[in-house]
Amino acid sequence: MLKAYKYRLYPNREQQEFFAKCFGCARFIYNKMLSDRIDHYKETGKSLKNTPAQYKADFPWLKEVDSLALANAQVNLNKAYNNFFRDKTVGFPKFKSRKFNYFSYTTNNQKGTVHIENGYIKLPKLKSPVRVKQHRQFTGTIKSCTISKTPAGRYFVSVLVETEIKxxxxxxxxxxxxxxxxxxxxxxxxxxxxxPKHLRKSEKRLAKLQKDLSRKRKGSNNRNKARLKVAKLHEKISNQRSxxxxxxxxxxxxxxxxxxxxxxxxxxxxxxxxxxxxxxxxxxxxxxxxxxxxxxxxxxxxxxxxxxxxxxxxxxxxxxxxxxxxxxxxxxxxxxxxxxxxxxxxxxxxxxxxxxx
Known part of the structure; x- marks a missing residue:
């Protein structure tokens, strides 16, 4: 049986830059493949079978990130199409916006390329392992992992493990x-x-922080600080509810x-x-x-x-x-x-x- 374990990550500056590249490239390849499929269908009336490898010649910077992150973006796009054809109420696949403050990419474990040891997790394409807070142990084989960054600026890894549950x-x-x-x-x-009404209990504080955010000049550092305060409170409410x-x-x-x-x-x-x-x-x-x-x-x-x-x-x-x-x-x-x-x-x-x- 597959079970996911979510841990907090503490990447250094270099690792954060690598994650940002992976987030951006996974989003780009998803949008590019979706756009080409839509255009190809309008011109020919047939579906296009495209892959991330076809775009690396025109966009060489795609080679700098984990190739499995791009492959999984293709898998997600195919899944979105299948869900749409299965049930039209699900809606047609949508483009991913870079203005959305939640970022993630998924990579796979191939012959031990992903493993946790001594408080660090090794990830493909990264030279040095990333510090991880492994608050609980697991037994089983790691199949894949998803690295994410929340709007509050915190990094997490969700490790998918094939294990037996008693x-x-x-x-x-x-x-x-x-x-x-x-x-x-x-x-x-x-x-x-x-x-428990977690949202109601934090509403006054949330309204105050959102009011402060609305008064900050767009693009300023103070606005970004105010945005983080709002995001952290939203994340706290979500964590309390969960x-x-x-x-x-x-x-x-x-x-x-x-x-x-x-x-x-x-x-x-x-x-x-x-x-x-x-x-x-x-x-x-x-x-x-x-x-x-x-x-x-x-x-x-x-x-x-x-x-x-x-x-x-x-x-x-x-x-x-x-x-x-x-x-x-x-x-x-x-x-x-x-x-x-x-x-x-x-x-x-x-x-x-x-x-x-």
């Missing part, structure tokens, strides 16, 4: 999860997890054999402009993705409730359906048939649990 012992417990905005998740076993979701998803996977979650259409829910900001902040889609791949790793079962399953409108005791909870301000479900009074979110989680039972 599955957890099977257990009998099952749980239904109802996610929400007031409380992030309510479980059928009675557990409740508050919505940490919360990782800890919660791992806890649920370890403690339950079967997990039932709703099939939420988040893209449609974001059309509600009053709640779109809160829905984006809470990251339900990321939480579901984490549960799904961790369940696959550790031998757990994920059950997705049908989109038409009205978990919040059904009585968990008698099964009667009532539309009272369509009003989001209604926090207590009162069954008109059996008289059950129960918290609406807990009631929904119990109904989801029935799908596992």
């Amino acid at each position: 599955q957890l012992q099977p257990i009998s417990s099952k749980v239904g999860i109802d996610v929400g905005l007031k409380e992030f998740a309510v479980l059928s076993d009675g557990s409740r997890f508050a919505n 940490e919360f979701l990782h800890k919660l998803s791992t806890k649920i996977i370890r403690e339950n054999q079967a997990i039932v979650i709703e099939d939420l259409k988040v893209k449609n829910m974001l059309k509600n402009h009053k709640l779109s900001k809160a829905i984006s902040e809470v990251s339900w889609s990321m939480f579901r993705t984490m549960l799904e791949y961790k369940a696959e790793w550790y031998g757990r079962d994920i059950i997705i409730a049908p989109s038409n399953y009205a978990s919040s409108q059904l009585c968990s005791s008698c099964g009667n359906k009532s539309s009272q909870t369509k009003d989001l301000s209604c926090r207590v479900y009162i069954c008109p048939e059996c008289g059950l009074e129960i918290d609406r979110d807990y009631n929904a989680s119990l109904n989801l649990l029935k799908l596992a039972l």
Whole structure:
């Protein structure tokens, strides 16, 4: 099984210049190949089979960087085309902008060209290894690695490793999860997890930094310093959100054999402009993705409730359906048939649990 491990890099000035060249060349070859394919299709009506090697004669500076970075840019372009032809809603491949402050390139391990030893990682085409903070060890064969630079100016390497993941012992417990905005998740076993609202807690500070950034002259060093402050705060919020979701998803996977979650259409829910900001902040889609791949790793079962399953409108005791909870301000479900009074979110989680039972 393939698993990625992400570590912080501390490159020196020479290594940073090499990374900048790789980022730029990978972006250039992607855009150039995409542009030539579009032009060739307009002229002939046929697709063009081009490769990075065809451009090295006209652009000799492409030889200065890792050739595998260019090859992987071609792989990404082909993947973008395949995704478009598979599903038109994905959209046609887009050009990469150099104004986008997140940069990355991918290289492959060929007979030990990528390896970590004594706090340093060896990368192809680089004379000296790069200092890395390897905060956790791994066992297995390195297949590839992706070097990235965040808008905050930090460097990371994501090492893709082919390894064996030991599955957890099977257990009998099952749980239904109802996610929400007031409380992030309510479980059928009675557990409740508050919505941390990391963005809301940092909004005043973020607004102050963005206001300072808007007042700086474009192209000045002070503007770049202000941009870095905004980027670092955004990165902090993102890290806080990821940490919360990782800890919660791992806890649920370890403690339950079967997990039932709703099939939420988040893209449609974001059309509600009053709640779109809160829905984006809470990251339900990321939480579901984490549960799904961790369940696959550790031998757990994920059950997705049908989109038409009205978990919040059904009585968990008698099964009667009532539309009272369509009003989001209604926090207590009162069954008109059996008289059950129960918290609406807990009631929904119990109904989801029935799908596992």
